[in-house]
Amino acid sequence: MTGIxxxxxxxxxxxxxxxxxxxxxxxxxxxxxxVIARRAWGYADMVTRLPMTAARRMPICSISKQMTCALLLxxxxxxxxxxxxxxxxLPRFEGPLxxxxxxxxxxxxxxxxxxxxxxxxxxPEGRCSAAQGLALLATARDGHFAPGAYYSYSxxxxxxxxxxxxxxxxRDFDTLLSERILRPAGMxxxxxxxxxxxxxxxxxxxxxxxxxxxxxxxxxxxxxxxAGVMASLDDMLAWERHxxxxxxxxxxxxxxxSAPVTFADGRPAPYGFGLRxxxxxxxxxxxxxxxxxxxxxxxxxxxxxxLSVVVIFNHEASALRAAEGLLAAALGLPEPAAxxxxxxxxxxxxxxxxxxxxxxxxxxxxxxxxYAVSPVLLSVSGDCxxxxxxxxxxxEDDGLVMARPAENLTVRAVPLVPVAHVDAxxxxxxxxxxxxxxxxxxxxxxGAAYIGFDGIFGRGPMERMYPLAEDLWTVTCRRAMDAxxxxxxxxxxxxDPDGGIEGLVLGCWLARAIRYDGPI
Numbered sequence: 326m327t328g329i330x331x332x333x334x335x336x337x338x339x340x341x342x343x344x345x346x347x348x349x350x351x352x353x354x355x356x357x358x359x360v361i362a363r364r365a366w367g368y369a370d371m372v373t374r375l376p377m378t379a380a381r382r383m384p385i386c387s388i389s390k391q392m393t394c395a396l397l398l399x400x401x402x403x404x405x406x407x408x409x410x411x412x413x414x415l416p417r418f419e420g421p422l423x424x425x426x427x428x429x430x431x432x433x434x435x436x437x438x439x440x441x442x443x444x445x446x447x448x449p450e451g452r453c454s455a456a457q458g459l460a461l462l463a464t465a466r467d468g469h470f471a472p473g474a475y476y477s478y479s480x481x482x483x484x485x486x487x488x489x490x491x492x493x494x495x496r497d498f499d500t501l502l503s504e505r506i507l508r509p510a511g512m513x514x515x516x517x518x519x520x521x522x523x524x525x526x527x528x529x530x531x532x533x534x535x536x537x538x539x540x541x542x543x544x545x546x547x548x549x550x551x552a553g554v555m556a557s558l559d560d561m562l563a564w565e566r567h568x569x570x571x572x573x574x575x576x577x578x579x580x581x582x583s584a585p586v587t588f589a590d591g592r593p594a595p596y597g598f599g600l601r602x603x604x605x606x607x608x609x610x611x612x613x614x615x616x617x618x619x620x621x622x623x624x625x626x627x628x629x630x631x632l633s634v635v636v637i638f639n640h641e642a643s644a645l646r647a648a649e650g651l652l653a654a655a656l657g658l659p660e661p662a663a664x665x666x667x668x669x670x671x672x673x674x675x676x677x678x679x680x681x682x683x684x685x686x687x688x689x690x691x692x693x694x695x696y697a698v699s700p701v702l703l704s705v706s707g708d709c710x711x712x713x714x715x716x717x718x719x720x721e722d723d724g725l726v727m728a729r730p731a732e733n734l735t736v737r738a739v740p741l742v743p744v745a746h747v748d749a750x751x752x753x754x755x756x757x758x759x760x761x762x763x764x765x766x767x768x769x770x771x772g773a774a775y776i777g778f779d780g781i782f783g784r785g786p787m788e789r790m791y792p793l794a795e796d797l798w799t800v801t802c803r804r805a806m807d808a809x810x811x812x813x814x815x816x817x818x819x820x821d822p823d824g825g826i827e828g829l830v831l832g833c834w835l836a837r838a839i840r841y842d843g844p845i
Contacts, residue, residue: 327630329356330657337654342366345647347640348531348539349377351558352647354655355633358569360562362651369528369639371539379558381526382514383637385622386615386808389554390483390599392506394429395578397486398598399505400494404429407489414485417762418465423472425489428482430586430597434468436761436836438481439807441465444831444839445763445780449618449804452545453782455519458484460781464762469679469837473589476596476732478835480551480807483599487550498549506578507554510567518555519547521617525555530619531640539640542619546806552615558635561624565633568626583611583628588733595715595731603714603731605649606658614645616808623648630656641808664690665705670718673793674725674738680830680838681815682793683725683738685718692718696727697834698812747792749774752818754844756829761839765831776800776816790816800831811835 334354341352341364349367353360369377397404404425411422423433438461442453445461453461462481469477487498494501499517507515518525522545531539556564571577586597595602600611605625612625622637623644634651636644652658667687674683676696684695692703692711703711709720715731727736749769757764763780767790777787790800796818802811811833819828819840829841 327656329361329632329655331361333654333657334362334651337651338362338364341636341647344650345638345642345644346535347638347642348529349640350636350638350642350647351377351379351383352634352636352651353379353558353562354635354651355562355565355569356655357631358566360566363558363562365558367639369526371529371531373527375527377528377639380514381528382516382518382555382557382560383526383528383622383639384518384521384530384552384615384617384620385554385556385561385624385637386552386617386620387480387599388613388615388622388624389550389552391579391582391613392502392554392599393483393486393490393550394582394598394600396502396506397425397429397490398581399578400490400501407493410489410492411485414459414462414488415465416463419467421472423468423482425486426586427472428486429599430594431476431478431482432473432588432594433479433482434470434472434474434477435462435465435479435481436469436839437477437479437809438462438484439805439809440811440833440835441761442782442806443785443802443811444758444761444765444778444836446778446782446785447806448782448785449806450543450545451782451806452522453547453806455547455549457781458547459488464781466760466762469832471589475588475734476594477837478809480548480809483551484548485550490550502554507560511563512556512560513563515554515556515560515564517549517553519549519553521546521548526557528639530617532619533640542617544618544806548807552617552807558637561635561637562633565624565626565635568633569631572628572631579626583626590733592733594733605714606653606656608652608656610652612648616641618804618808620808625649625652627652632656662704664702666690667692667705667711670705670711670720672725673741673743675741675794675797676727676736676738678736680817680832681834682741682797682799682813683727683736685725694718694727695813698809741794741797744792744794746772747774747798748772749790749792752826752844756841756843757845758831758839758841765829765841767844774798796820802833809835 354362582598614623703713798816800814
């Protein structure tokens with residue numbers, strides 16, 4: 326095992342408030358089962374001047390997923406016995422349903438329900454009750470790929486798991502989670518806080534930054550299974566200590582949820598049971614992040630070093646980068662090589678299989694790729710190659726090849742000719758999607774184009790849409806009910822053989838290839 330550089334770790338902790346600017350944060354490190362660092366800074370609430378402490382609970386958001394999976398494995402020797410209950414939760418679904426394991430591994434093919442909520446007329450500050458969450462999941466008529474074929478992050482997978490657990494046991498999810506996971510792990514104050522509008526321990530989450538200021542983030546969604554656990558830094562450090570204590574127990578839940586998993590074709594899958602498995606600076610890591618509007622969290626565990634790191638902010642900064650920075654300082658990892666500037670990578674491309682556009686731009690730090698929820702910076706590794714964790718881009722004469730091995734996905738994208746302006750009046754009108762049982766309306770106003778969605782949440786706000794190429798548009802969506810706003814949607818016009826409009830295909834990385842018919 327590597328020794329810990331405590332001076333470097335202390336310096337890295339000292340730098341966090343300046344590097345990840347915002348109202349407050351907490352961070353801690355566990356080594357060999359002992360807490361070796363524990364920090365809290367700033368204010369849990371800026372207006373009341375309530376100090377942040379290591380004992381104040383905050384949403385750990387999607388870190389909750391691993392606890393949902395641990396509860397599942399703790400309750401059922403064979404989780405597939407819950408499979409007969411799944412059709413009642415997806416009554417419109419056509420074709421093979423995912424297995425319980427495929428829900429756990431984000432291989433279900435189900436579109437993310439929080440992304441779909443935008444298309445169902447949700448407003449960012451709107452309320453989503455537990456019943457509405459189930460109704461939203463039940464709108465699905467198909468998935469965006471066959472179960473087991475690929476990886477795609479889908480919060481609804483874990484909400485379904487929680488619902489299946491409750492129906493199979495006849496007990497409340499929060500009671501089971503507390504009795505079988507949180508308290509046995511020594512997390513004395515952790516609890517399920519499914520309603521995000523409730524402020525536990527007086528902590529406020531903030532949107533914004535130093536340039537525009539920080540404003541309280543308003544959310545009113547009910548989520549559990551996919552998120553919902555409220556925990557303090559002290560609770561989370563207890564979770565990491567529990568993982569270390571049970572590290573050699575074959576029946577230990579963390580050991581079981583971090584075991585290797587595969588895709589349907591037998592290839593190894595880097596995500597399973599609510600945990601990412603990845604290599605960072607030569608170290609095998611299991612971890613997961615989480616986000617809600619106003620909060621960001623990340624925890625990681627390096628089993629070979631018996632080392633864990635936890636970071637939680639009550640603002641929207643990268644807890645992942647902060648946690649990996651603390652890991653690098655603790656283990657004395659070398660500084661990454663200076664990036665190479667990108668040249669000749671700029672372009673606009675279409676992933677025809679998934680109906681998503683790709684945009685690449687040259688930057689001094691490498692190639693910036695727009696494809697998934699947020700842009701990714703890739704390092705140039707050759708004349709025709711650029712890389713980032715989990716992504717490889719390769720330029721070819723006839724297009725761009727993007728390999729995403731963590732998703733079992735290889736994309737061959739074709740180049741597009743960008744356009745600066747298109748009159749949207751030719752596509753204006755109402756459209757309907759039988760896929761999700763929702764509608765949309767496109768309006769053209771004096772050279773500008775707008776789109777609005779309506780469905781089970783009513784009528785949502787109008788969003789701007791911009792032309793990319795012939796019959797291809799982007800719809801911007803930077804705010805949603807949860808933190809993982811879809812980013813940019815790709816809207817492609819479908820035409821009949823005579824050139825008339827027969828409908829649209831709308832999608833984003835979290836919810837791909839949704840067909841709409843119209844205009845009607």
